[in-house]
Amino acid sequence: MAPEMSRPGGRTARVRSAVLAAAGDALIELGLPGLDLAELARRAGVGKTTVYRRWGSVPAVLEDLVTDMIETSAPRADTGSLDGDLLANAELVRSTLADPRQGPLLTALVCAAADDAGTARALRGFYDARTAVWEPCVTDAVARGELPAGTEPAAVVRAVSAPLYHQLLTRGTRPDTADAHRAAAATAAAARAGVFVSAGARRTS
Template sequence: MADDPEPGTVRPGGRTARVRAAVLDAAGDALAETGFAGLDLGEVARRAGVGKTTVYRRWGSPTALVADLLADMAEQSAPRSDTGALLDDLRANARLVRDTLTDARQGPLFRAVIAAATCDERTAHALHRFYEVRVAEWTPCVEQAVQRGELPPDTDAPEVVRAVSAPLYYRFLVSGGALDEAAAERAAHAAVAAAHAGAYRKA
């Protein structure tokens, strides 16, 4: 039998897709409830209603399962806004980040994954890839603003997108500040103001 592909590198169909979806959903629930340290492949299999051997054969380890979960989350995340106005687009981005981090399931799940990434290289790589996929999804909002002449032509578009979510993640992980509508609005307005002022021009 051929070796199984790296989790997250192919999109299975049919029963395989249903099993993957069930296992990833169960893994997300387990992470949100117990954190990465409590993630057990056998328990995930039980929650998903599939055989242990299926989970162990396909994923092999908790880190591989988390990597696939993050890949799936990146793919399933809501598409970017395209309003034709930079501020409105980035406000939508800020609201999406805020809604994700304050969600009763997604918030604890992200906290568990981020904690795991601090001490596990594979999880860290998967988390970095997840974030860069999301940044790339929203980068065209800034690039289009550059093309419209709203921003300096040498603006680093991905950096502007990162500037929107950075203060929200800081509140989520460090300061404990409220992740409310006002915080999301400030994050978007600050990123746009800084971009207009040339703060994100490429070196």
């Protein structure tokens, strides 16, 4: 587990920002095996002692990097309709994956997670947190009668982003606007058809 980090302003915040930015850049360029704290300190322009004392290990830096991603992520949209909300979610994922830095960074984190349990745990936390932020778009749609009762919110949200991540990670191509529209429309149609209704809800219906 990453050490508990204070979030004050001033020099402490600047050091954290510089080291996390350096960690992201180095992870993209070198991969997990090429990272060490001395290199991160050099890239960030801070003392090695500061980095060793504050984080203590490369995995701890990466866990803090993911924590920062959670803290700075955009809020969910509330368009008033299922189709609008899912499209907004798909567009946010698309723009993130298509970003010249964020796309490669997420790809590098997925690769790092395969070799480090701490990074994997932190990355799962990131996706769980982002999914939870968008779940109300599904519960609101159920309340409005747009979706059947028992629809699993997390499953719907994950279904929107899954094809966009799949395209980036398996084909190496950044998703475009048409891909985002397709992912949102397909997920909305499947949700309306009851594909994401929980097994328990099916048994009691």
